[in-house]
Amino acid sequence: MGFKFEKLLIWQKAMDLAEDIQKLSKRFPKEEQYNLTSQINRAVDSIALNIAEGSIIQSNPEQHRFLGYAIRSIAEVVTCLHKAKRRAYLSNEEFEKLYKDFQDLMNMTIGFKNKIN
8 A cells, every 4th residue: 555656765855855844934034924935835845746746647758747847846945945044044054954955855856867767
């Protein structure tokens, strides 16, 4: 029992990182609620969602396409992290840890996508 995507390390890591970002974004100022907070949470959630959706479809081109969406969402989250750092919503140490985590996820996802080709 279970879904194919639940076994994927990239999906598991994406799920964990989404929770980390959710906790972080709760500390953002109220005036960011409809801007940066919403944007980073939607982007980080879409990573795991696209990995899952792509793994359910049986064709490699479809899975490849959805992994591409996940990779774009990772880049979007990293850009939001840069904005949050510039606005002093997180420390340099927090930024560096999350940056490395998302860099690792990006590399894992690209590697998985290349393996599908």
